[in-house]
Amino acid sequence: MLKPKTSTNEAETAIANEVIVTAVDEENSGFANLSASLTEIRKLKGVIGYILRSNTSAIIDLNEQDKIIEYAVLSTQMHDTSKEIAKQFNLGQTESILVEGKNVKVLCMSMGENKISVFMEKSATHAWIIKRILL
């Protein structure tokens, strides 16, 4: 299921057709480590998927293929918005962002250049996932 990302168009096609899209940057060891952690987190009950992306690579693993684009846009928006709000209210460096919807909640974290978004059912324990990612 792992595919190298060769062009934007191919990546977009892959996003639409595949559950997992990836291009691994070998110089970014943090990315590989996070990928391994998220693979474990993905197995947890209630976790419905995740997006991991850096400046050059991305992995998307989501149950609901038809929502991949929507979830990716939401994830990006959460990361961008949190920076603005954190600056406005002097929150300091953002450690995590959690948005709870009616049925699903989304946890976003930034680890250096790597940005993580974990999608889960509301009953899932996000605090544990934060700890696991920070390990």
Add this chain to the structure above:
Amino acid sequence: MTEAYSTALQTIIDEFKNISPEITNTFIFKKNGEIVASNETTTEDQIKKLITAFNNVADQAETIGGIETLTIQGANSQLNITSMNNRYLATVSSRAADQKIVKTLTRIFVPTVVKLVDQIAPELADNKSLQTTKPEDKLIEEIVLPVEETSHNEQTPDTSASFSSEPLLPEPPVNQFMIEKIGGLLVPVDTVRVDSEVIAKWNDLYGDKQITQVHIETLEGKKTTCKFKPIKETNHNAKGIIQIPEKILQTLQTSKGKLVIAKPVIE
């Protein structure tokens, strides 16, 4: 959104700093940019920028059923936004704040009060109400809001108004009480006992009108109407307390320590 409604919410959020001084910013807003209430440490510019940023996320969050809560955990502080009936409560608190208190306030206490006010007096949340009324026509009433079971209950002023054409009688004030169970041979099973200060206020409000019954409703919606008397013991810490005999507790399907809303029956 009426001025009275905003004032009520403003009063509540002004109390936040007393309950938890680590909460530095508190405000309530609507998605359309309206600021319902805010504490003095938060600037309008900050709120407007937050609303813009929040709306950007909210637009995309439709895919997960809209935003119920949003939390940004920073190294110094955290920001929490809680949805409550088309309004949003935002708080910024330091990481040192007791998270139980913050969560209780932001996710339970204020949303519950807003929900109650909306249920009890929906006209207060309506834009068209009160606007044609002179300020002197407004009648101040009171909601008793227990903060902790062991402490004195804090009274939070709320405002309401009545526009019945004739005769001009104010709407029955709604009070929230914590239940104490009462029993004994000499205790009538059909009569509750209410904080005498509250009864005095009812009497002041309605002057010569004799009030003999009280309408009680639980937070779950069970209702009953019964006779009432003032709580007897002069030294008793009766503020915010209603003493209810077993039979009425059964009718209401509630128990000691729970909250009920009560208002006098005006005939």
